[in-house]
Amino acid sequence: MPRTRSASNKQVKRPLTEEEEAEQDVEKLKEMYNLSDSDEDASPYVERRHMRCRQKGTTIRSKERELIHCIVDACDQEAKQKCLICPLRQATRRAALYTRVSERTIKRIREEAKLGIEWSEEDYGRPKRLRMSHEFACNLSFLFQEEENFLGRYALAKEAGFVAVESGFPLGFSVEQVVRAKEEAEVDQVLINVYTGDTSKGELGFAAIPGKEEDFKKSIETTINYAKALKCKKIHVMAGKVDNPTQENHTAYENNLRYAVEKFASEDIIGLIEPINPITVPGYYLNSYERAIEVITKINSPNLRLLLDVFHLQQIQGRITNSIEKLRPYIGHVQVAQVPHRGEPDTKGEIDYAYVFRLLEEQDYKDYIGLEYKPKTTTETGLKWIQRLGFMF
Numbered sequence: 001m002p003r004t005r006s007a008s009n010k011q012v013k014r015p016l017t018e019e020e021e022a023e024q025d026v027e028k029l030k031e032m033y034n035l036s037d038s039d040e041d042a043s044p045y046v047e048r049r050h051m052r053c054r055q056k057g058t059t060i061r062s063k064e065r066e067l068i069h070c071i072v073d074a075c076d077q078e079a080k081q082k083c084l085i086c087p088l089r090q091a092t093r094r095a096a097l098y099t100r101v102s103e104r105t106i107k108r109i110r111e112e113a114k115l116g117i118e119w120s121e122e123d124y125g126r127p128k129r130l131r132m133s134h135e136f137a138c139n140l141s142f143l144f145q146e147e148e149n150f151l152g153r154y155a156l157a158k159e160a161g162f163v164a165v166e167s168g169f170p171l172g173f174s175v176e177q178v179v180r181a182k183e184e185a186e187v188d189q190v191l192i193n194v195y196t197g198d199t200s201k202g203e204l205g206f207a208a209i210p211g212k213e214e215d216f217k218k219s220i221e222t223t224i225n226y227a228k229a230l231k232c233k234k235i236h237v238m239a240g241k242v243d244n245p246t247q248e249n250h251t252a253y254e255n256n257l258r259y260a261v262e263k264f265a266s267e268d269i270i271g272l273i274e275p276i277n278p279i280t281v282p283g284y285y286l287n288s289y290e291r292a293i294e295v296i297t298k299i300n301s302p303n304l305r306l307l308l309d310v311f312h313l314q315q316i317q318g319r320i321t322n323s324i325e326k327l328r329p330y331i332g333h334v335q336v337a338q339v340p341h342r343g344e345p346d347t348k349g350e351i352d353y354a355y356v357f358r359l360l361e362e363q364d365y366k367d368y369i370g371l372e373y374k375p376k377t378t379t380e381t382g383l384k385w386i387q388r389l390g391f392m393f
Contacts, residue, residue, distance in 0.1 A: 068095075068099050068101065068105075068106075068109055071095055071098050071099055072091075072092075072095045072106055072109060072110055075091040075092075075094050075095040075098070076091050076095075076110075092106050092107060092110075134357055134360065134361065134365075134366075134369050134391060135163075135164065135368050135369070136162070136164075136368065136369050136370075136371055136386065136391070137162070137164040137165055137166045137190050137191070137368040137369065137370045137371065138157040138160070138162040138164070138165045138166070138371055139165070139166050139167060139335070139370050139371050139372040139373075140153040140154065140157065140165050140166070140167040141167050141168040141193075141372075142371070142372050142373060142374060143157070143371060143373075143375060143379045144156045144157065144160075144379045145375075145379070146378060146379065150167075150170055150172075150173065151170075151173060151177060151178065151181040152181075153165075154181040154182050154184070154185035154187060155181070155184065155185045156379075157185065157187060158185040158186060158187050160379070160380060160383060161383075162187060163187055163188060164187060164188045164189075164190045164368055165182075165187050165188070165189055165190070166189070166190050166191035166192070166234075166368075166370045166372075167189070167191075167192055167193070168192075168193040168196075169192065169193045169194060169195045169196060169223065169226070170192075170226070171195075171199070175225060175226055175229045178226065178229075178230065179229045179230060182230055188231070189230040189231065189232040190232065190233070190234060190368050190370075191232065191234040191235070191236060191272070191333060191368075191370060192223065192226060192227055192230065192232050192234070192235055192236070193223075193235075193236045193238060194219050194220065194223045194235055194236060194237050194238055195218075195219040195222045195223050196219070196238050197215065197219070202241060203240065203241075204238050204239075204240055204241055204281070204284065205219070205237065205238030205239055205240040206219060206240050206256070207237055207238065207239045207240060207252070207253050207256045207257060207260075207285075208239040208240050208242055208245070208249045208250075208252055208253040208256075208285035208286070209240045209242070209249070209252065210248045210249065210251075210252045212240075212252075213252070213255075213256065216256045216259075216260075217259060220235075220237075220259070220260045220263055221263070223235055224263060224264075224267055224269065227267075227269060228267060232269075233268065233269055233270060234269065234270045234271075234272055234332065234333055235264065235269055235270070235271055235272065236272045236273075236274060236307055236333075237257065237260055237271050237272065237273055238274075239253060239273070239284065239285040239286040240284075240285055241281075241283040241284055241285065242283060242284075242285045243283055245285055249285060253285065253286075253295065254295060254298060254299070257271070257273070257295060257299055257304065258299055261299055261301045261303045261304045264303040264304075265301065265303045269303065270302075270303055270304075270305055270332050270333075271303055271304045271305070272304075272305055272306070272307035272332050272333055273286060273292055273295065273296070273304070273305075273306065273307065274286065274292075274306075274307035274308075274309060274312070275287055275288055275289050275291070275292050275312055275313075275316055276309075276312050277311075277312045277315035277316045279315055280312070280315070280342075287316065288316070289306075289313070289316065289317060289323070289327065292306055292330075293306070293327070293330055296330055305330060305331065305332025305333070306327060306330040306331050306332060307332065307333045307334075307335065308324070308327060308331050308333070308334050308335070309334075309335040309336070309337070309370075309372065310334070310335070310336050310337070310351065310353075310356060311335070311336065311337035311338070311339055311342060311372070311373070314339045314350055314351055315339060315340075320351070320356060320359075321359060324356075324359055324360065324363060325363065328363045328365070331365065332367075333367065333368070333370065334360065334365060334367070334368075334369045334370065335369065335370035335371070335372040336353065336356070336369055336370070336371065336372070336373065337371075337372055337373035337374070338350075338351055338353070338373065339351055341374075342373050342374045343373055343374060343375070343376045343382075344373055344375065344376060344382045344385045345373070345385055345389070346385035346388060346389060347376055347385075353389065354389055357389065357391075
């Protein structure tokens, strides 16, 4: 009889699935972070290891979130060191397999860590997002341009969640009209710009213009009337445009500000002066922080402070950390926008606003931050950056 070939007893080893690879590496991760099945911090993760996936919408508690972040970090580091079968681009997927959460959740936790967002356990262990101490004021002269009528923007700001607004001078509207719009919207007006003159002729205030002293005094009196009716405690005094400043301009500026500060003091109002960069507004008189501090120091009044717009700071002198630290004793108000296109703080640009906001908190700035930027698309869509950076209205 012909001989038959016996079946080989040797079994072909099949490749491991990604889930099986992840299970094999669980012990390695537990050893790396000194975790065990009985470890209190690890138990939510260990219990979930054998589940197909966590239920959608399930709350991730802070201890569990911290553990997941450790695993995400380990996957990223191992991928970078080429210790994993999967390349770096698949580190997110691998972390999701380890932890039994979605890849979207892994990406969100990684982003939270990057932005320095923390969580705490409160109210029966439910997580509550911690936010830094800043509050934001909507600038009605920049935001909600979808509404052509300036007065209608008060209501839009309220609907979006703002409790405070700021604005340029409401040209063409009476005190009564503006007050009615503000009160119906139930928001606070925290800052208003001085009456600047005819903007169609390029007028941006009179403070540094010799021969315009009477116009300056009238503008201050008019703006104070609006501010008092609006219960607004800050007025931005604009200097005006000067091609080639001389000592005559310097003298006029200081004298006019002394007049304004005296009026402000009697009404418990803070006057603000703001250096504006020469790229955005060529010819604006006050385009130097050194000059601003020199004037504030000379007049030496608690009713004259610095308006620090980080958008202008970056373009005038940069060195944001050092500048804010040195300018902090003089700051009376802060505004923000991205450089160079003056968009939302989280749009692409030169400034890391997650860092800037932390810096302002470290410098104990607790007042409103004005949002004086130009939305990239619609105002409402652009406001999502507030939550992404860990804040609320």
